[in-house]
Amino acid sequence: xxxxxxxxxxxxxxxxxxxxxxxxxxxxxxxxxxxxxxxxxxxxxxxxxxxxxxxxxxxxxxxxxxxxxxxxxxxxxxxxxxxxxxxxxxxxxxxxxxxxxxxxxxxxxxxxxxxxxxxxxxxxxxxxxxxxxxxxxxxxxxxxxxxxxxxxxxxxxxxxxxxxxxxxxxxxxxxxxxxxxxxxxxxxxxxxxxxxxxxxxxxxxxxxxxxxxxxxxxxxxxxxxxxxxxxxxxxxxxxxxxxxxxxxxxxxxxxxxxxxxxxxxxxxxxxxxxxxxxxxxxxxxxxxxxxxxxxxxxxxxxxxxxxxxxxxxxxxxxxxxxxxxxxxxxxxxxxxxxxxxxxxxxxxxxxxxxxxxxxxxxxxxxxxxxxxxxxxxxxxxxxxxxxxxxxxxxxxxxxxxxxxxxxxxxxxxxxxxxxxxxxxxxxxxxxxxxxxxxxxxxxxxxxxxxxxxxxxxxxxxxxxxxxxxxxxxxxxxxxxxxxxxxxxxxxxxxxxxxxxxxxxxxxxxxxxxxxxxxxxxxxxxx
Numbered sequence: 014x015x016x017x018x019x020x021x022x023x024x025x026x027x028x029x030x031x032x033x034x035x036x037x038x039x040x041x042x043x044x045x046x047x048x049x050x051x052x053x054x055x056x057x058x059x060x061x062x063x064x065x066x067x068x069x070x071x072x073x074x075x076x077x078x079x080x081x082x083x084x085x086x087x088x089x090x091x092x093x094x095x096x097x098x099x100x101x102x103x104x105x106x107x108x109x110x111x112x113x114x115x116x117x118x119x120x121x122x123x124x125x126x127x128x129x130x131x132x133x134x135x136x137x138x139x140x141x142x143x144x145x146x147x148x149x150x151x152x153x154x155x156x157x158x159x160x161x162x163x164x165x166x167x168x169x170x171x172x173x174x175x176x177x178x179x180x181x182x183x184x185x186x187x188x189x190x191x192x193x194x195x196x197x198x199x200x201x202x203x204x205x206x207x208x209x210x211x212x213x214x215x216x217x218x219x220x221x222x223x224x225x226x227x228x229x230x231x232x233x234x235x236x237x238x239x240x241x242x243x244x245x246x247x248x249x250x251x252x253x254x255x256x257x258x259x260x261x262x263x264x265x266x267x268x269x270x271x272x273x274x275x276x277x278x279x280x281x282x283x284x285x286x287x288x289x290x291x292x293x294x295x296x297x298x299x300x301x302x303x304x305x306x307x308x309x310x311x312x313x314x315x316x317x318x319x320x321x322x323x324x325x326x327x328x329x330x331x332x333x334x335x336x337x338x339x340x341x342x343x344x345x346x347x348x349x350x351x352x353x354x355x356x357x358x359x360x361x362x363x364x365x366x367x368x369x370x371x372x373x374x375x376x377x378x379x380x381x382x383x384x385x386x387x388x389x390x391x392x393x394x395x396x397x398x399x400x401x402x403x404x405x406x407x408x409x410x411x412x413x414x415x416x417x418x419x420x421x422x423x424x425x426x427x428x429x430x431x432x433x434x435x436x437x438x439x440x441x442x443x444x445x446x447x448x449x450x451x452x453x454x455x456x457x458x459x460x461x462x463x464x465x466x467x468x469x470x471x472x473x474x475x476x477x478x479x480x481x482x483x484x485x486x487x488x489x490x491x492x493x494x495x496x497x498x499x500x501x502x503x504x505x506x507x508x509x510x511x512x513x514x515x516x517x518x519x520x521x522x523x524x525x526x527x528x529x530x531x532x533x534x535x536x537x538x539x
Contacts, residue, residue, distance in 0.1 A: 070351015115315025127304030140407025146384025159186025188234030196375030222372030258322030439467030
């Protein structure tokens with residue numbers, strides 16, 4: 014399988030380069046500020062963000078079977094990464110967890126677990142993404158006003174409104190605030206400007222931020238050094254080697270490391286599989302990406318990223334959709350975008366350091382809004398309470414606890430609604446009037462699958478039939494599986510009905526597996 018797809022890629026490389034090359038430039042311009050912004054939001058070195066983008070492009074895209082997917086540091090993992098770095102106490106310990114997470118993903122791909130995403134309720138997944146969006150917004154609000162998070166949320170002095178006035182309003186940098194709000198306006202309105210919208214809005218944000226940063230020098234709006242991106246500027250290969258951070262393998266038996274690793278592996282795999290599904294829908298050629306191979310590619314990518322000091326990565330819908338919209342045809346575009354990130358890191362780090370953090374905060378605020386936009390809440394409400402309630406519960410639980418706990422709570426609530434629906438869909442009741450008689454016949458047709466969860470509603474319905482019903486037919490001919498507990502309930506009711514002088518007929522009501530009766534067919538008319 015791998016050889017065939019790889020050769021197909023090489024065969025198409027020259028012919029599709031005219032589409033893939035310009036698309037790779039677009040993706041690079043979108044990815045650069047996102048890599049920096051996500052690293053910043055994750056509490057990780059900014060170099061780690063770009064390194065992850067490079068690996069996601071060059072390594073993952075080379076192995077992946079998806080023609081349009083682009084991988085890199087994902088906004089959906091920022092909450093996990095930020096909490097994990099603080100929890101584990103050292104970045105070297107955290108990247109060990111990233112490496113292990115990659116190994117877990119590799120195993121998942123080998124054992125063909127690519128369908129795992131289909132077993133999580135969509136309402137919970139959407140709730141998780143919305144909660145991540147809200148969390149990103151909350152984390153970026155201080156930087157939008159030129160504040161540190163400490164300044165924004167430290168209420169020790171005075172408390173309440175007084176603390177807010179003393180620590181926030183008095184420390185606002187109005188230059189950073191202007192950059193952030195103008196950047197938000199660009200991100201919102203630029204895509205609607207015809208002809209100009211071919212230039213990615215994040216690039217305009219970066220250029221605007223750099224320009225205003227120069228313009229504000231010497232004024233009351235001037236930005237300080239702490240308001241700008243700060244990645245290392247290297248002047249030699251030895252210095253470049255010194256940027257890499259390696260895992261602390263002495264922590265390999267630390268239980269907390271393995272918990273973080275499994276959390277990253279599961280969430281990153283789910284986000285990747287969801288992104289791959291969405292990207293395939295954007296593909297004009299409607300190609301189907303192999304999900305198991307994608308997990309293998311992501312696993313190798315995260316092993317590499319963790320070993321070199323990068324962040325965990327996923328297939329990212331923002332970059333992938335930009336790739337598709339830019340006209341890319343093959344994964345050459347993703348590979349080239351990783352190469353451009355590497356060139357930018359080596360050749361123009363001083364230029365990258367001119368980007369204001371407020372501009373990156375605007376990009377993340379916009380990203381967070383797209384994940385948690387009000388239209389999503391309205392869409393889930395229209396789908397019904399069985400979708401809306403698990404969605405909202407997941408959002409609230411993730412925001413006020415942590416991602417793993419919140420998703421677990423959301424799954425429990427979604428499972429309740431699934432079980433409730435299953436309990437009430439076990440049968441169909443039809444009451445017919447008998448000709449020239451006041452007596453009625455109840456026909457109960459059992460569903461295709463009747464499990465022990467259906468025992469209570471079936472029992473309740475049987476013993477609460479109207480008194481006008483004098484004849485009962487229970488039909489199991491369409492059933493492929495009837496649980497033994499349900500059969501016992503029906504048999505007990507049969508004896509009860511006989512004792513009351515009712516007519517009862519059981520059609521093919523017996524224990525089955527795959528539609529095949531395991532006992533002799535029972536049919537009785539009294």
